[in-house]
Amino acid sequence: MSGTGSETTGMGAAGATLAPGGRGGAWRERGRLVVMTLGPILGALVLSGLLLLVLGVDPLAYYGYVVERGLLSPYGVQATFTRMGPLLLIAAGLIVAFRAGIWNLGGDGQFLLSAVVVAALAPLLAPLMPVWLVLLAALLVGALVGAAWSLLPALLKAYQGVNEIITTLMMTFLGVSFANVLVKLFFRDPTTTVPQTRTLPVADRLPRLFDTTVSSGVLIGLVAIIAVHVVMTRTAFGLKLRIVGANPRAAVHAGLNVPLLTVLTFALSAGLAGLAGAVEILGVQGNVRADWNPAYSLTVIPLVFLARFNGFASIAFVFLFSVLSIGGESAARRTGVPNFFTLVVVAILLVMLGVTEYLDQRRRAAGR
Amino acid sequence: MTEPAPSPEAASGPPPSSGAIVTLDHVTKRFPGVVANDRVAFDLFPGEVHVLLGENGAGKSTLVGMLSGLQTPDEGGILIDGREASISSPARALELGIGTVFQHSMLVPSLSVVDNMALGGSWWSRPDRTGIAARMAAVAADIGVRIDPHARVGTLSLGEQQQVEIVRALMRGSRVLILDEATAMLTPKGAEDLGALMRRLTALGIAVVFITHKLNEALAFGHRITVLRLGRKVGEIAPERLEALGPAAATAEIIRLMFGTGDRKAAAEGGARAVRRRVSAPPLLEIEELAVDDMAVPVSGVTLSVAPGEIVGLAGIDGNGQKQFAEALAGQRRLAAGTIRLGGEAVERLDVGGRRARGLSYVTDDRLGEGTVGSFPVSLNLLLKQVGKDPFWRNGFERPEPIAAHAERLVGAYDVRTPGISTPIGKLSGGNIQKALLARELTGDTRAVIFAKPTYGLDVQNIRATRQRIREAADRGLAVILISTDLEEVLELSDRIAVMSRGHVVGMVDNDDAARARVGELMSGVGA
Amino acid sequence: ADLTSIAILTPEAGTDYGWNQQGIDAAKAAGAAAGVKVVVADNLGYGDVRPTLREMAEDGAGLIIAHASGYNTAAPEIGEEMKVPVAIVDRPDAKKPGAVADYTASGHEGAYLAGRLAAKMSKTGTVGIVVSGEPPSWNAQSSAFAEGAKAEKPGIAVRYAVIGPAAYSDAAGGKRVTEALIAAGADIIFGQGNGSSFGMLQAVETNKSTGGGPVYFIDVIGDKTPIDKGNLLSSVVWNLEPVYAAMIKDVKAGSYGTHNYDINLKDGSVKLLKTKHIPDDVWAQMEALKADVISGKIKVEAHFDADSVHKLVTALPTAQ
Amino acid sequence: MGALFTDAFLTSLVLGALTAGLPLLLAGLGEQISEKAGVLNIGIEGMMLMGAYLGFVVAYTTGSVWLGFLGGAVGGMAVALPMVVLCIRLGLNQIVIGIALTLGTEGLTALLHHFQFAQSYPRLPAVPTLPIPGLSELPVIGPALFDRPAIVYLAILAVFVTAYVFRSTQLGLALQAAGDKPAALDAAGVDVVNVRSFAVFTTGALAGVGGAFMAEVGAGIFVPFMTNGAGFIGIVLAMQARGNPFWVLAGALLFGACLSATTALQVAGVSIPTDVIQMLPFAAVLLVLVLFGRRASLPAALGTHYVRGAR
């Protein structure tokens, strides 16, 4: 995995499906995509259902509860939407990076540090300025902190060719510890014995949508991921990043400044992860406690692959995942299955996807 | 090796009284876009050096790939000792006693020379490093090379690496030895020693497949010669006939087979200009003392000027610095020294985009590797070097209509056969990808173009079309540098011909009647 | 008001013989006694519990017990939003009539007694405290334990170590740190942790003290007697049932949120577990001390911050 | 304060560092073997966790420590199997499958634990030690390093064996070639897929034993999520070690030593947040990368799928 090689990580399959098919085969292509996407989901549901049967639980009841809580009940679906906000932002960041051939696995560190800084800053700013300005400033700072936390891996990658998988993983380990140090030693709320930052009052958080409990973070997330999708697929800048990602040598041949684009990719990707941290704090949590680390990025990575780096498909998968995590918790409680079961479902889903994709490749190879 | 005289041994090679060790029974191998081997029949007899000749992309290495287990034929069969066999893997090939020196290094750079030689033993055994080193020294002495057995391969030059591979193949004691351009990096003396060794091996009944671009070597070492052209076998010269012909006639015969009946064909098609008009305009592209640092082939002291409407051919065996030179000229590589002026303006400090904006285009020979992004549609590949430019992008946003219109226009004008402009370009055949590249590089305000091996791997029709484009470009007043390993092509198109060897321009020849012989000499290193 | 069901939310499974199990068992008992349905949501982790809080409120819970200090920001917010009274821990200042009450349960009085017991029973003159993190209620118990030990034997050494940040499930870390304390001379370990406390227990079971005798373990919150292998000396057992019962009563009476709740020796909601390893005479002395604490003759203060703990245990080595 | 740093206490610190470092060592060693062969094995956390679970279950039900370690190896290899099939044979993305395997194993082992042990929390007795005559009599390091369960010596031995295999066996050459230039290995007649599969299974076995060690020796019990990111630290250790097993050993001991140092400082009454000390090894590794990080440090073909004859 030396240099700027991107196909080197073996993402060939994902890359190949990015290009739109010819007009003639568009419908067949679309049908194939639907089968390719729904196939693994159904397969995963069946396999997970078998596991539930082994555990002595009625799979239909379990899935019923998942759907009821995650999708149908008003508060449940609102929770699903709220959960989507930061996940969408992380997904957006990953799409930028992955399409540009950069394997940014440091999203969790970028997310967490941004969250801590935002949680420390926003309550301090709140009494000084109007709410909208506080929110705007905090979002901006969050994005900047996230981006800053990727600077070292970015420079090492762009100018030294150091593999970004190691460096971003390391920065996450460091970031998690560093976030704790910040909370415990520097940003601690002096009015409570609990090691946590000050709390941003509910009234000062991101506005909720209409009369619901849905945080407007989901709007930021949707705007971001659609914007990313549009930028990556419809603009010159996005095309440049994709050229670097798909064939770095072609990028050099076409006269693109590959190191600069690499650094920009990191900044954007990590900035979006940082924005996710800010949105989670400003929209939901209001503060950060020591040792808090939801590790969203690690679970979003496979989702983004599942979506083949497509923004809209990512929205769908993030939605599916949110339904699963909100509804799964409720379903687990009602059916008496431990909550851990959701992890197994996600894993089975990913493996099923991989197998489906392989079969599809073989089918296409045989069809030639 | 100044005299391409067949050696006595070659002349009196053992007759193929025994049957062939290996027979390729009309094998066909296709790659996306090319038929690399088209129903090729090939017999390899013990005690013979069987030379494979053919221009770049003729399918020689593909044939070797099938013999050595790297590729399996799409059609046709392989017979070993007259029995149907399948060479399903390199391990199987080695088992069958087929040892290969591949064209592209098959050494692990991070391992030492002995460790590379040891690769392949049973898992838990210790590599016998001292034993290997000793045997290696003996074999190396045989062919007159010296190799430090404990040097890391990555620290060796490409030439030394090739020596290592030859020694490794010899040490395996194979009954079939395949050398794919094994002499490309050897000194003339080294090559001669290798030839002597081959003679000794064949005397022991070993069969050798020997691939080279140097005809003198082929005649000196070979017993039997097979010529490939565009994936097809176009001729075989059996030992008796080779002997009967003598060197001069054999050379003529081979050249005729390899390149077709160059002049006659070109004349018949009315493509080639009988005499190029002399170009009197002042040079448009001036290159002075250009030098490039490179691990493999450093380039230095290249001085060249091209007038508008002039085609300067750059001939030479592949890998003699042409690539480095072209990339430096286009702005993809840093110059170590020298100046480049385009229409009087110094451009050597500009990047690729800057040079292109001033009218310098580069048609790369590496179509899929760097020329295109295979998974992207044809339409975007046609604009790969203009991303963000008006009118295709406005405020950074893609404008589908102008992009589509531009693509439709070029696809039509250059006759790119594609299902549609949104088809991923990687799915097109080699010739059509090349047409798209030409379309991209020749459109717009181009003033000077570098063509790198523009017809490499193409079929006859595409070659003709491409050459026509190059001529038209010059006729439009563009300054053209034509880099090609195909002598016929250079002779057909160029006004003047420079020959490149080991990173230097070793000669510049006007394209007159004497050019063919002169350039051929320079290229083969005969008259260098 | 009329109260038909309550809900309790815990971060981990209700089978830990500790914090989570105590909360769930107590809520069930209190509910049963008051004829109120109890809904349990366990294993929620430390992430975002707002969706579950809303779901509980929607499902008709008239009181939501948010049984983790990590929930004490979310619960009051959602309580206000959904108009449901909530109970939280570690935020006494958040009390709000009709809405929020705190039950920063600290067994510090019990921990003080445990410290006295440990000092009496220690043969090496050194006792140890192992914690998997430093949440306020553990800090209060750690410092009370140290004070108790010191009060019993001024020259005693109290060793203190945190396994690591967020080391709640780090059983190997629990064992490693406990072994370090045993090697540092401790023959009685006061251990506070979740999954990690089983590692501490295993360390105590498989190591001898520097004096050559057995090492004993003093647990907190729950009663691990069912899984004891002979090293469980005692436990500062909490009983949250009276707390929850009082909450239910207050909600029904409309007085919820006017005061916080507590557990203490006096009403038996905190007690020291008697095991067969405690000699009867020592136990009699403990009973007397307990009476002194209840009567106020001995004053035990709760220090919820980590710094106080550090100061107390730092001050001690120099005393010897 | 002098009384605190007794031989016994120092011994326990050294021992603690060793015990905490050993699973990291095994994981790092395993990861190094995969990476050497060109496989980026992100599923190693799952392999450790399954090893911890199965190792504990077998040791607990059979009462045999050794069968436990065997169970751990089998557990790790069971998680390696899908990786081999999906990534090495079929060529699926190694990062995605690695994450999926880790998530799945976390969920599965937690579920199994829930149904089997959540009421009883069985604990193992102390693992018997094997004192090395002479050396174990040494003060402090004697009991800490030379009176350990035999598996500890084996793990350290594994470092030497790995180094030996890397340097002096055909297998070592094949692994290196598979990671650096698989085409050359293939051309030399060695099946790249087999070599890589072997590497991943070995990784599974080593990581599994590492997990089993954590459960049997480190904790004496299995609890869900108990590996707590150790596999990811293993990845970092392997990458900073640049193909040399002794650097994995050094790195693992550094991590262990940092943990022991935290404990020592706390017991001595110096209060530094554990977080600060835990940042140190990562910061050190990162510094190394900044100072010496060059392209050459990782196998050229790391993370790529090898297809014969493709170019």
Ligand SMILES: Nc1ncnc2c1ncn2[C@@H]1O[C@H](COP(=O)(O)OP(=O)(O)OP(=O)(O)O)[C@@H](O)[C@H]1O
């Ligand atoms: N693995 C491959 N994938 C796709 N195309 C290939 C592959 N190998 C060879 N080709 C194509 O097949 C054709 C024949 O190539 P081959 O390497 O056999 O030529 P050659 O005669 O050895 O040429 P040279 O003299 O340049 O070595 C070329 O067009 C080449 O691009």
Ligand SMILES: Nc1ncnc2c1ncn2[C@@H]1O[C@H](COP(=O)(O)OP(=O)(O)OP(=O)(O)O)[C@@H](O)[C@H]1O
């Ligand atoms: N083995 C193969 N598998 C899949 N598609 C192939 C294969 N070989 C050729 N094709 C496709 O079939 C079409 C025709 O290929 P072919 O190489 O025969 O074209 P061609 O006539 O040689 O064209 P050109 O002259 O432009 O090279 C192309 O689209 C090519 O990509």
Ligand SMILES: [Mg+2]
């Ligand atoms: Mg073709």
Ligand SMILES: [Mg+2]
């Ligand atoms: Mg070739």
